[in-house]
Amino acid sequence: MSEATNPETPLVNWVLNGQPVQSPAGMTIFEAAKALETTIPNFCYHPGLTIAGNCRICMVESNRSKKPVISCSERIAEGLEIQTESPMAIEARNAVMEFQLINHPLDCPVCDKAGECDLQDYSYDHGPDRSRFDEEKNIRHTKELGPTIDIWGNRCIVCTRCVRFCDEISGTGELCVVERGDRSVVDVFPTVPIDNPLAGNVVDICPVGALISNDFKFEARIWNMRKTDSVCAGCARGCNVEVQSLDGFVKRLVPRENMEVNKWWMCDEGRYDYRYLLADERVTACTKDGEPVEDHDAHETLAHWLQDPGGTLGILVDPYITCEEAFLVEQIASHANNALVGGWKPADGTAQSFPGQFTISGEKAPNRLGVEAVLGKLVFGSQGHALRTALEKGQVSTLIVFAGFPHPDPDDAWVQAIRKAKRRAVFALQAGAWTEGAGLVIPGASPFEKDGTYANEDGRLQRVRSFHAPGDVEWSHDLQRLQAVLRIAGLRPRSLSSSAVFRELADVKKPFHGLSHSTLPATGAPLPGFIPLPVGVEGGSV
Amino acid sequence: MSFRKIFTPHLGDPNCHTLEFYEKTGGYEGARKALRDWEPDALIDEVKASSLRGRGGAGFPTGVKWGFVPKQTDKLKYLAVNADESEPGTFKDRVLMERMPHQLIEGIIISCWAVGIHSAYIYIRGEYVHAYQRLVAACAEAYDKGILGSKVLGHDFHLDITVHRGAGAYICGEETGMLTSLEGERGQPKLKPPFPAIEGLFGCPTVVNNVETISNLPYIMEIGAEGYKKIGPESSPGPKLYCVSGHVEKPGTYELPMGVNLLELINDHCGGVWKGRKLKAVIPGGSSAHVLSADECDVAMDIESLAAAGSMLGSAGVIVMDDQTCMVNALLNVMKFYHHESCGQCTPCREGTGWLEKIVHRIAYGHGKLEDLDRIDTVCDRMVGKTICVLADAAAFPAWSFTQKFRDEFIHCIEHGGSPEVKRRHPDRIGGGLHV
Numbered sequence A: 001m002s003e004a005t006n007p008e009t010p011l012v013n014w015v016l017n018g019q020p021v022q023s024p025a026g027m028t029i030f031e032a033a034k035a036l037e038t039t040i041p042n043f044c045y046h047p048g049l050t051i052a053g054n055c056r057i058c059m060v061e062s063n064r065s066k067k068p069v070i071s072c073s074e075r076i077a078e079g080l081e082i083q084t085e086s087p088m089a090i091e092a093r094n095a096v097m098e099f100q101l102i103n104h105p106l107d108c109p110v111c112d113k114a115g116e117c118d119l120q121d122y123s124y125d126h127g128p129d130r131s132r133f134d135e136e137k138n139i140r141h142t143k144e145l146g147p148t149i150d151i152w153g154n155r156c157i158v159c160t161r162c163v164r165f166c167d168e169i170s171g172t173g174e175l176c177v178v179e180r181g182d183r184s185v186v187d188v189f190p191t192v193p194i195d196n197p198l199a200g201n202v203v204d205i206c207p208v209g210a211l212i213s214n215d216f217k218f219e220a221r222i223w224n225m226r227k228t229d230s231v232c233a234g235c236a237r238g239c240n241v242e243v244q245s246l247d248g249f250v251k252r253l254v255p256r257e258n259m260e261v262n263k264w265w266m267c268d269e270g271r272y273d274y275r276y277l278l279a280d281e282r283v284t285a286c287t288k289d290g291e292p293v294e295d296h297d298a299h300e301t302l303a304h305w306l307q308d309p310g311g312t313l314g315i316l317v318d319p320y321i322t323c324e325e326a327f328l329v330e331q332i333a334s335h336a337n338n339a340l341v342g343g344w345k346p347a348d349g350t351a352q353s354f355p356g357q358f359t360i361s362g363e364k365a366p367n368r369l370g371v372e373a374v375l376g377k378l379v380f381g382s383q384g385h386a387l388r389t390a391l392e393k394g395q396v397s398t399l400i401v402f403a404g405f406p407h408p409d410p411d412d413a414w415v416q417a418i419r420k421a422k423r424r425a426v427f428a429l430q431a432g433a434w435t436e437g438a439g440l441v442i443p444g445a446s447p448f449e450k451d452g453t454y455a456n457e458d459g460r461l462q463r464v465r466s467f468h469a470p471g472d473v474e475w476s477h478d479l480q481r482l483q484a485v486l487r488i489a490g491l492r493p494r495s496l497s498s499s500a501v502f503r504e505l506a507d508v509k510k511p512f513h514g515l516s517h518s519t520l521p522a523t524g525a526p527l528p529g530f531i532p533l534p535v536g537v538e539g540g541s542v
Numbered sequence B: 001m002s003f004r005k006i007f008t009p010h011l012g013d014p015n016c017h018t019l020e021f022y023e024k025t026g027g028y029e030g031a032r033k034a035l036r037d038w039e040p041d042a043l044i045d046e047v048k049a050s051s052l053r054g055r056g057g058a059g060f061p062t063g064v065k066w067g068f069v070p071k072q073t074d075k076l077k078y079l080a081v082n083a084d085e086s087e088p089g090t091f092k093d094r095v096l097m098e099r100m101p102h103q104l105i106e107g108i109i110i111s112c113w114a115v116g117i118h119s120a121y122i123y124i125r126g127e128y129v130h131a132y133q134r135l136v137a138a139c140a141e142a143y144d145k146g147i148l149g150s151k152v153l154g155h156d157f158h159l160d161i162t163v164h165r166g167a168g169a170y171i172c173g174e175e176t177g178m179l180t181s182l183e184g185e186r187g188q189p190k191l192k193p194p195f196p197a198i199e200g201l202f203g204c205p206t207v208v209n210n211v212e213t214i215s216n217l218p219y220i221m222e223i224g225a226e227g228y229k230k231i232g233p234e235s236s237p238g239p240k241l242y243c244v245s246g247h248v249e250k251p252g253t254y255e256l257p258m259g260v261n262l263l264e265l266i267n268d269h270c271g272g273v274w275k276g277r278k279l280k281a282v283i284p285g286g287s288s289a290h291v292l293s294a295d296e297c298d299v300a301m302d303i304e305s306l307a308a309a310g311s312m313l314g315s316a317g318v319i320v321m322d323d324q325t326c327m328v329n330a331l332l333n334v335m336k337f338y339h340h341e342s343c344g345q346c347t348p349c350r351e352g353t354g355w356l357e358k359i360v361h362r363i364a365y366g367h368g369k370l371e372d373l374d375r376i377d378t379v380c381d382r383m384v385g386k387t388i389c390v391l392a393d394a395a396a397f398p399a400w401s402f403t404q405k406f407r408d409e410f411i412h413c414i415e416h417g418g419s420p421e422v423k424r425r426h427p428d429r430i431g432g433g434l435h436v
């Protein structure tokens, strides 16, 4: 991979399917062909793992060998001529497909992998249309391998991706192949279940439906789900994910490749955390003084509060709001005579690093840097401190709180402080200490329901998107609610899309200059000139 | 030049495994000579010149293999002696280790001196308990007498030998499988390149040689490459152990020159086919070799001649079958072995070995179909040359050659409700399938 990106690497002249081509030296045939948009089937190859060369599906014809060679391990060389579609290559591939299928149960109708299964896909392309196998199929175990993962052994094609993942990436080594020959199957040692913070990835990389996630088992058919590219909000790493949902419910998260952020992986904490969307404490309707009110009434009330805050206006933000929402917060503050904006963020944990160069950030805040880029470096530092002091002294009349984090663990000092504000409006994901006694409670959107941008711990700006289909939005996200309020208060002419708000932001905030939603690559982009500093370096923690 | 036995002349003596006996009969003179008179590089050239070829199965020139080991390296280098001997029909290394362990140790010293190795492993088949005990005792004697350890035979050269027992897997005889097993991993072959000589045990340059190969070295030291080359055919010379089993009057391990005629081996040395019966077929080099029909058996037992005859010398495990042998049942036995022993990582081998056994089982047990024979053919074709190691080929070769050379017998079984031998031995099981 790295060879491909290094401009110093010399080029090699070789021939792919009759076409003279050039590729950077050192690449495997498979990688070089892929870069030239010729895909060769593969099962055991995974770009993030060492080469095993065991499945043999990637065999191609070479002018340097009488036998077909495996393209995932063989490297390109000057004068090499490779055929991926010659009779020899096709026969080799068909042969492997026939072998793969003879003991495979072909229970696609009840298999969770169906629809994204490499074996299923290749068997359409390369498999025999009827079986020459008249024998009894082998039976292998179906069992629990750990708290979140089962194996359906009959489906295992022994590619060892999962074993290599646990050896090389998580470094925990729980999985192994037991037995030999066609009895081979993946297992764990007795009393040592697969239970590591990255375990869920083995289900993603299993090319077939052998490893099954307990969480997703029988939940949905792959092809029925809606797929939304977004970012995990579990920590400041900001792993790129695809949120897969059905009928307005998130069914699972799978990582999206982003070499700058999460490679091909994500952690289990982030992966399974979406369940809070369904928590009982979820705030689902606006309330005023404890009584349910229509959205519009709530927005109108807040607009009146802003028009006449009755003294100092305090705004308490969290690191879950998007950059666009932060920008609207700044607009609100700038229209008030007297405003104090400060931030609160959940306590840091310890970072966890793994041998496969994957780190779960200790900072459980997905957009601290983005909010700082909009509202100032000190927003979670001295500004937060100043807001709390003012609150404690009873100097804040109107307070707006953003409590959009999934696991509210308010520290007592803040809880006491916010109660001293004369009136309080809370954009809340969940009911709890932050909402208790609030005059106005407005349902907050979760990170999975927001539309905007987050900047991760490296200062990389990435898109978050709502998994809801346009049109069936049950959850107006905070950005829309804020704009509604601003419109009623006469502070903004009309409501705009998140992208349009970002354009305004990019015009006035230096770190965002030149960026836009539409030009932001799928893998995000670094905020130019913005050097991330850990919280506390300037201003200290609040 | 008359042939002089070097491995077996003293087997009659109950003490031939002891150091005392070995030294009395000229033992360790070759190692002394090597350490005293030979520069390592020159010694490698001498072994190259002797044309000694590996006795483990592939017949690779030993000196050439040693030459692949990098001279300049910061890494340790290892010798791994392949004593896994699991090829069906093969039991020569066992004789050497049980009866002549010091000859092997002497050979190890010579090899290690030539390649600059200070640490040697002997990976011994787990079932060889007696041989293991003999080896361990011989090593202890050798350490005790300063033959091994910090000053080998008084020279400024240190060498340690570790004897490691396998846990009973054929695939741990394949060299990279053996090395992964030695490393404590699941014993299964690795992709080559890198070859062990460059990156072997624990990622370090490693020489892998068979027990018999190494046991030849003291003799090469004694008579020199020129003298050694005169024994048997020039391209693969030397004294050779042949393991003869099956339907002969006197099965056993025979020491004869390379290139002895197969019929001479069977008739003159082993007392001929047993019970006065006729010869039907011979597997000349362990079960992985193509079977020879009786009329193909007038052949010299050396690497080139057997290759020309469409088979191989392999491990020189000669399995003799008389005219009452059911070839379908014999092949079933062989297929059962490969199905059991495939390590299972490569798709064609994992699935192919099982499929082959199931088909042959069906034919033997009375459910065969004529198209099964073509099916065996294509399954073999889809296995050969498409896997990490050659176990897949080793399984396909007998399946191919049995069904091609004895096709009539297979057709007879298919048309007459199964193998006569199965009907005789397991009448109750005829008609049954194979469940795994």
Ligand SMILES: Cc1cc2nc3c(=O)[nH]c(=O)nc-3n(C[C@H](O)[C@H](O)[C@H](O)COP(=O)(O)O)c2cc1C
Binding pocket: B053, B054, B055, B056, B057, B058, B059, B060, B062, B082, B083, B084, B085, B086, B087, B170, B171, B172, B173, B174, B175, B176, B208, B209, B210, B211, B213, B214, B389, B390, B391, B394
């Ligand atoms: C499936 C398989 C099993 C093997 N088993 C043995 C064995 O038991 N003993 C052995 O010496 N070589 C065995 N070999 C050959 C080794 O891979 C290797 O070629 C040999 O040990 C090299 O030593 P040599 O050059 O002295 O013959 C086996 C090869 C294969 C493919």
Ligand code: SF4
Binding pocket: A151, A155, A156, A157, A158, A159, A160, A161, A162, A163, A186, A205, A206, A207, A208, A210, A211
């Ligand atoms: S469980 Fe899946 S990933 Fe693991 S070896 Fe089997 S097929 Fe491959």
Ligand code: SF4
Binding pocket: A232, A233, A234, A235, A236, A237, A238, A239, A262, A266, A267, A268, A269, A270, A271, A359, A360, A361
């Ligand atoms: S490491 Fe952080 S961003 Fe990545 S999946 Fe885990 S919680 Fe989410």
Ligand code: SF4
Binding pocket: B171, B188, B189, B341, B342, B343, B344, B345, B346, B347, B349, B350, B387, B388, B389, B390, B391, B392
């Ligand atoms: S050919 Fe067979 S025994 Fe050899 S590595 Fe592949 S699966 Fe294992």
Ligand code: FES
Binding pocket: A041, A042, A043, A044, A045, A052, A053, A054, A055, A056, A057, A058, A059, A070, A071, A072, A073
């Ligand atoms: S992808 Fe190349 S052998 Fe599996």
